[in-house]
Amino acid sequence: MALQGMLTLVYLPSLLWIITSIYSNADVKAVALRIPGSGNLGVSAFILSSHRILPSASSLSPTLVASPLLVSTSFNSQHLSLHEFPLNASKKKKGVDRSRSKKGGLDDVDSDAEATAVSEADLDALFAALRAKLKDCEEHLRNKISRLTLHRATPSLVESLTVELPGESKEKQLQYASRIMSKGPYELHVVPLSPNYLDAIFVSLSTKLVDYKVTMQPDRISVVIPSMTDAMIQQARSIVKETQQEVKARIRTARQDLLKKLKAMRKGLSDDMYFRQEKELDSAVKLSEQSVDNVANKALRNLG
Incomplete structure (x- = not known):
């Protein structure tokens, strides 16, 4: 959002002002008019927005002059000289009272607070x-x-093992052919869903769990894991x-x-x-x- 190149002529008693306002999030530039023989006229910058002119600064220190004489021209037979003053709109200038309790102060919360507020x-x-x-x-x-x-006896230790079951054309995972229960930290009991599966499961576990002690019981298989x-x-x-x-x-x-x-x-x-x-x-x-x-x-x- 910027208003660039806008030129406003403001006639005041015995003074001619030319104000150019360029508005951005960081800088406002004002052009001040010096009429030879009339002394310093001071500086006033304006932001032109929504058909309103809002004062943004009322005075400037001479140390803020960014460049020497930029342009000279003639107007109504008087020699005019223009100087450019950069204004940082996001910082408070020394000597400028921005109190909300004074006339000419900001109507809303200071722009610094708005810019840095954390939601x-x-x-x-x-x-x-x-x-x-x-x-x-x-x-x-x-x-x-x-x-x-993992050294402990948990059903997950054996449930994914596959076994060949009588009457089945494909191998099944042990968890789909039996109930697996923990009997303490180092022993598992595998109970077949069908008595016909007991021998097949015992053979499969004995072959695949060579480091464990696998024994057959009347209706189940015991798997003992060596202690640590x-x-x-x-x-x-x-x-x-x-x-x-x-x-x-x-x-x-x-x-x-x-x-x-x-x-x-x-x-x-x-x-x-x-x-x-x-x-x-x-x-x-x-x-x-x-x-x-x-x-x-x-x-x-x-x-x-």
């Missing part, structure tokens, strides 16, 4: 991203622990502890990343709002760290 949606997005990161950290620990406990050695247990405990510390370090990094973003938004937040966000951040991080500790400690207890 609730912005904060919600930040914390949603944080919670997603914290959840990923917690899941990483759970997945690592689940791989360590002391060395295996110690190694697993070390992995759990290392992963626990690794995940907590990731959580602290996520906290620092969000804290940096909050500090970058500091100007757009009230003191109360800023400290409330810090408190919410610390609360979310604390809950995540507690969850990680609980998962790790439970795994360590199960390992013995």
